[in-house]
Amino acid sequence: MYRVTFQFENSDAVEAFAQAGENLLEVARKSNVAIDAPCSGNASCGKCRVKLISGELDSKKTRHITEEEYALGWRLACCSTVAGEVTVEVPDIASAYRSRMKVADLSSGDEIKIFEKAKQQVEDAGIVLKNSMSVIELEMNEPTLDDTMPDNERFSRAMEKLTGVGRVRVPYSVIRKLARVLRDNQFHIKCVVRKTSQDVFVYDVMSHEEEVVIGGLAVDIGTTTVSAILLDMTTGEILAKASSGNGQIRYGADVINRIIESQKPGGGRRLQKAVIDETINPLIAQMCQKSHFNRERIFRMAVAANTTMNHLLMGVDADPIRKEPYIPTFYKTNALFASDIGIDIHPDAHIIVAPNIGSYVGGDITAGAFISMIWNQPTMSLFIDLGTNGELVFGNSDFLMSCACSAGPAFEGGDISCGMRATDGAIEACTIDKDTMEPHLSVIGNEGTKPIGMCGSGIIDVISELFINGIINAKGKFVREGERIKHDKYGMGSYVLVYEKDADSVKDIEITEVDIDNFIRAKGAIFSAIRTMLNSLDFTVDMIDDVYVAGGIGSGINMRNAVNIGMFPDIPIEKFHYIGNSSLTGAYTMILSTQAERKTYEVAQNMTYLELSTVPTYMDEFVASCFLPHTDSDIFPSVVLR
Structure with a gap:
């Protein structure tokens, strides 16, 4: 057994023990050490970078680590096995998904x-925005030698009399504290309850003088x-x-x-x-x-x-x-x-x-479809939730159809070399000067926050700007040269948005041809799903009255740029509406309103699910969509290069 020490930039080290030949990423997982591995250790994403400080690792060289970086000690945890006592540093960028928790300023x-x-x-x-939870003030006679009714029965009878409901459910957590609370407050208390027509469930009891939220x-x-x-x-x-x-x-x-x-x-x-x-x-x-x-x-x-x-x-x-x-x-x-x-x-x-519709359309979509209100409108609307899976709902107050496509994690920064979630330090918007190719960036966080990577909305902007300015072609390959265009020894091009010296990162923040290809496939999955679902209903894109876009991929999506890259249909921009994290908003209304909860169940029951894999034309649509913006330029008449 060998000692393995994981060091961190902003927290105490973690020590573990491993057998010779044991995979370093698996050692980290068993030791509860957070190392980002979107590809689950398949060596395809390059996110599990660690730095060898001392000791021995057997590490394969990969395209994700340059010769210079390898010489400095950088390794991929998934490609490294323990060969002796070893100490590695886990940089923030490798554990950002866990360490960068964000509590919003309200x-x-x-x-x-x-x-x-x-x-x-x-x-x-x-x-109605009303739920079954409430605080009830309850007062009862104190027991005497002539009135020896047990506390639970005394309490239940008083509750039945006050509420008019014949069944009171008192769980163990309340029974355990009931005697003390009653006597400390002379049998005058407050109760947190859930009241329905069938019963009253008591969650807690406390002093009648206590303010309860x-x-x-x-x-x-x-x-x-x-x-x-x-x-x-x-x-x-x-x-x-x-x-x-x-x-x-x-x-x-x-x-x-x-x-x-x-x-x-x-x-x-x-x-x-x-x-x-x-x-x-x-x-x-x-x-x-x-x-x-x-x-x-x-x-x-x-x-x-x-x-x-x-x-x-x-x-x-x-x-x-x-x-x-x-x-x-x-x-x-x-x-x-x-x-x-x-x-x-x-x-x-x-x-x-929130109820699931099927194996790949879940409660996040039923909650989101509910809050989008497309079920309550006579006009035809399209609801799109951008995430690791792309889910769509199309219809109106008469019918709803849903489907799901595997977009991958690109919209939330996964499969992108410098991708990250939409949190502090993420580039969320970008414009690029056509002549100088210099970028102008918007970064999430307080003024002066240094960029760490790119979130989904930023990636959409960057690819659109590169394409519209003629820096990349329809296949996502670099066709212009300049100071910010780099090529590795294999000839793969990349565009540098932020140099390492200006970033809060261990390397330049750049987007590579591999990143662009990954994102093109993700956007292609969305657009081909839209086309396939509409075609199955004999609808065309010009019949869409409104498009509601959801997903926590940034503070907002530049819809024009999303159309430029062929992710959304080429319809008037004013028809697009970004509604943020609709899943969370839907969950909020479900918990706030019993009627909203029931309506969400009803929306789910009335939704028809289309399994895209059973539609023969879907794969053809997907292949055609894996270009910028599409193989058929007539579908995107408004997309014009600068």
Whole structure:
């Protein structure tokens, strides 16, 4: 056995032990060391870079590490095996998905505008913003020698009399503290309850003098990113908002790799711990600390996630999802509580799961389709959710059709050499001067924040600018030379956006021909899915009245640039609307309104699912879309080079 030491830039070192020949990435995973590996250790993404400080590693050379970098000690963890005692440094860029948790600043109001707008839209649709949670003040006679009724029965009878509901459910967590709370407050208390026509469920009891806020938690579990908000369930006020990379990403950037990992011994538990213990619970802790809120006062949670993420969150076998006939264990469930899976809130908090439609169209899409309001409009609308999987919903108040395509993680920075999530340090917008080829960048974060990489919206802008300015051709190959154009020894070109000296990175921030090719395939998957679904209904793109684009890939998407690269159809730009993280917004409305929750279930039930792989023309559409903007230029008449 050899000692393996992982050093970090901003935290204490972690020591582990490994056998000779053991893969370094696997050692890191077993030791809970966060190293980003979107390709799940296949040596194709180049993200798991570590620096050899001392000791011995057997490391293969790859195209992701130059000769100069190799001489300086840079290695890919997935291509390295332990050959003796060794110390490696894990740079921030290799663990950014975990370390760069972002807690939003709500003081400006910008972060909560979208939720306020969602509330208004829901109310305009005739849905009441009211849920079944409330705080009830309860007073009862104290026991005497002549009145020896047990506390639980005394409490239940008083609750039945006050609410008029014949069944009161008092869980163990309340029974355990009931005697003390009653006597400390002379049998005059407050209760947090969920009241329905059938029963009253008691979550907590406390002093009648205590101010009580009923906390709710809405969570969007994406394959790459997890976002959450803490809210007051009575008023709908957003108390805190935060996001982080999904800790599961070190087991692969896509759902298939994660399902395969879950089938290994202990794999399911590792993936469940990665999303709960390493991602969701730290987000909860950060939000509660920021807002000075007691996590045990969070009494309800809503989850919007794709079908695979729902299964892995619950520790349910996800393997049948990837195998024909692609059957999930559940489409919806109302039987999940926080204590069942270790969510660090009130143990009896009910977890609402937005319903899945099928194996690859999940609750994130049903929640998003609900909040887009396309189900409530007579005009024809297209809803697009950009993520590791691209999901589409098309229709109106009469019908809805959905489909999913495998776009890969490119929209959230995966499969891109300098890609990252939309968090501080990410380039989110870019323009390039046609003559000098000098870039002008917009970076997420406070003024003076140095760039680290590019998020999805920034990548769209960069590729569009390179293409429109004639720097790359329709295949994504560089056709101009200049100071910012580089070529490696294999002849592969790249464009430098930020030199290392000006970046908070271990190398130049650049976009390569491989990156561009990966992104072209991702955008091609989206556009070909749009065309295939419309064709199946005998619709054309000019029949689309509105396009609602969702996804946490930046503060907004330049729709003109998205059309320029052939990701979206060439229709008037004013028809496009960016609605942000609709999955999170949908989860927010589900937890705030019982009617909204029921309507989301109804939207899911009324949605027809189109399996693209069964449509013979889909692959032809995809191949034709893997150019800038398309092999058929007549489809994009407004795209003109400068």
